[in-house]
Amino acid sequence: MSEPILSVSDLHVNYGRVQAVRDTSFDVPEGGLVTLVGSNGAGKTSVLAATSGLVRPRSGRITFLGQDVTRWSAHRRVSAGIVLVPEGRQILSTLTIEENLQLGGWRRRQSGARIGQMYDRFPVLAQRRRQLAGTLSGGEQQMLAIGRALVAEPRVLLMDEPSMGLAPKMVDEVFAVIESVRAEGVTVVLVEQNARRALTVADTGHVMETGSIAHSGPANELLEDPRVVKAYLGME
Template identity: 50%
Template structure:
């Protein structure tokens, strides 16, 4: 049984159809990536799953429960956590305070912070530092760490490598693989197609608010249509092929 099932989901914002009958599935303990050009609807899909954007049609089921149009904080309590595009950390709060906000609905245990510090040792070193003084890569680590503090079954990551230096990009993708090894499921939106398809089990291509292609990640990586689509979007075909 899929952990997440999105069936014929449609989202309209400001009279514009952003998503049109989108269907995806995410199996437990897998990494699923969604690829697409800017404006394809990737972030809108993640926001609909997280309860930020309302559904106009279709359904979203998580762990067997319908979550379409439920409040975001209820969805977090069910075990779905979202690390948003742009990080959206609280810059005037310390690293530790930001992490604790990820578990605002319950009491934080020391072992939970230890788990985050094991994955991101830099956050332990910077625990009392104001989050706004961190580098971009460190802020992204904090964003992911905060989402993990909710102890999710499914972690949604929206463009985690965007704007990062190459050394941080490699580290972020290594962390995503480590998260899966700890038994978590990951839904990843990422424009770095080569890296995303390398670690993913399954992938979808979203174009103009619709799913145009889907399949095992290795199959998509060698699909000429995927390569052509990313060439048209300003990507190198070689990067998609890996």
């Protein structure tokens, strides 16, 4: 086995007295697609926040390309290639689409060329580049959030609930984008409440329950694991 591109080891995240994540460890192989699924409040966003440097873990270690990045700032991690598409998209609605994409590239040379590639990839953004991002639909805003992250040239793309709140057709489009990004060689860590869809596209899955990983395995096996089916897939 080759070295993982990203490793999370013995991670603990607290917010004051709230223990959001405990004893959480997983590896992400280069070029892989790993998903974290689980109920609301299970700790998924907190794992991504610690990985991207937005929260300081209480303890544990994040290793990226063999380097311990646990104490690196979020900006330094973006420069190194760890890029987050945050929960709720967090695009800047009073800036234009173009300005939002430029924000993704502020640490990169040649970001103009990358922005051009995003317009090829997401024609809906190209048509509306001078419009305010707040005028986009929810699905279009998600495409913008993904485009902004891709302008930053991720090695590992962390995606937090990209299909949340979207109509079924847009959910299909978001998953198609995830698969194409992965096919281009970008490693993906996908957090989703839509566990069935996420496990269908992922190689490996981890099920989080109340702050820690309860089940892990090849995604296709988790899709048939009775404990996972009963708790997370049964209702669909």
